[in-house]
Amino acid sequence: MTMSELPVNAVLAGSDRICDPLLRPGNTNCGGCGMSLGLTWLGDALGELDQKALIAIPACCGAVTAGAFPTTSYGMPTVATTFAASPAVASGLAAIRDVNQEMDQVICWAGDGGTYDIGLATLSAAAERNEDLLYICYDNEIYGNTGGQRSSATPPGARTSTTPEGKTESKKDVMSILTAHGIPYVASLSLAHPEDFKRKLRTALTTSGMRFLLIHSPCPTGWKSEPSESVDLVRWAVRSGLFLLYECFHGKWWRINEEPDWIDPTEYFRRQSRFKPDNVNLEETRRWIRNRYKRLKVLADAFPAS
Numbered sequence: 001m002t003m004s005e006l007p008v009n010a011v012l013a014g015s016d017r018i019c020d021p022l023l024r025p026g027n028t029n030c031g032g033c034g035m036s037l038g039l040t041w042l043g044d045a046l047g048e049l050d051q052k053a054l055i056a057i058p059a060c061c062g063a064v065t066a067g068a069f070p071t072t073s074y075g076m077p078t079v080a081t082t083f084a085a086s087p088a089v090a091s092g093l094a095a096i097r098d099v100n101q102e103m104d105q106v107i108c109w110a111g112d113g114g115t116y117d118i119g120l121a122t123l124s125a126a127a128e129r130n131e132d133l134l135y136i137c138y139d140n141e142i143y144g145n146t147g148g149q150r151s152s153a154t155p156p157g158a159r160t161s162t163t164p165e166g167k168t169e170s171k172k173d174v175m176s177i178l179t180a181h182g183i184p185y186v187a188s189l190s191l192a193h194p195e196d197f198k199r200k201l202r203t204a205l206t207t208s209g210m211r212f213l214l215i216h217s218p219c220p221t222g223w224k225s226e227p228s229e230s231v232d233l234v235r236w237a238v239r240s241g242l243f244l245l246y247e248c249f250h251g252k253w254w255r256i257n258e259e260p261d262w263i264d265p266t267e268y269f270r271r272q273s274r275f276k277p278d279n280v281n282l283e284e285t286r287r288w289i290r291n292r293y294k295r296l297k298v299l300a301d302a303f304p305a306s
């Protein structure tokens with residue numbers, strides 16, 4: 001194949017590597033978007049394992065990433081689904097794959113709105129059936145592509161277009177919901193911990209049955225933060241205990257992957273204009289952090305993953 005015969009955007013800028021990455025250059029993701037790094041590492045992991053994927057994406061920024069027909073920023077086949085239905089569509093894709101005796105991964109790539117909120121019923125149904133698919137939620141804690149409304153993943157105190165004074169409810173614990181389904185693999189991932197991130201991708205891509213990954217995904221547009229600080233912010237979240245890195249196998253065996261060093265979370269909030277100092281109850285936040293960690297530690301000590 002000559003260079004001119006390559007699909008649109010298939011040549012990585014500044015390199016003579018000829019390939020078709022999962023996320024092609026020239027996409028419209030905002031600078032500092034966590035999705036860009038997450039999709040790139042997912043594409044790398046698929047490449048290293050010599051796997052291909054069919055990807056189902058509900059309405060979300062990830063669907064916008066594809067761009068306008070007839071071009072696409074995705075280097076693998078993608079289906080744009082309705083907001084609530086990506087696990088149901090992916091279940092269908094997986095069934096057809098199996099009938100055809102093909103080996104492709106079926107992957108859902110979904111936002112927190114599509115996962116914690118409107119897609120929760122179809123996600124739970126797919127998990128209960130233990131569908132052979134990988135579900136990845138990039139959690140930017142907001143309805144990003146529709147202008148920044150709150151979701152049930154939005155943390156307390158965050159100002160959004162529908163919570164102008166700061167959200168009063170706490171963040172839904174979607175990891176506990178998924179682990180309660182007893183599916184083979186559930187893990188939380190941080191872009192500030194690339195080795196752990198990539199290992200979990202490999203584990204998920206080499207496990208059968210339903211797998212669920214939760215990525216804490218910085219969104220400078222919604223978080224009103226500096227794009228260059230995206231990775232620092234999610235690192236702060238792990239260090240302070242706001243975002244716990246752990247994995248759970250079959251709902252039974254647990255492992256904490258990174259112990260928080262209990263750094264003060266204040267700086268995490270200060271660097272994002274979505275939080276106003278008065279809207280964040282630091283005492284309540286510290287209590288929430290401590291309680292969630294304690295509960296997880298009890299599980300990880302009592303039922304350690306081998």
Ligand SMILES: Cc1ncc(C[n+]2csc(CCOP(=O)(O)OP(=O)(O)O)c2C)c(N)n1
Pocket residue numbers: 059060061062082083084110111112113114115140142143144145146151
């Ligand atoms: C039934 C339905 N309700 C509302 C919408 C409008 N809508 C499209 S995407 C979206 C928010 C998506 O938020 P999230 O899943 O967190 O992804 P993000 O935009 O943050 O990437 C909404 C409200 C829709 N497409 N369908």
Ligand code: SF4
Pocket residue numbers: 028029030031032033034035061140144145218219220221222
């Ligand atoms: S709005 Fe947020 S999630 Fe959407 S592309 Fe921009 S940075 Fe990424």
Ligand SMILES: [Mg+2]
Pocket residue numbers: 111112113138139140141142143144
């Ligand atoms: Mg979102």
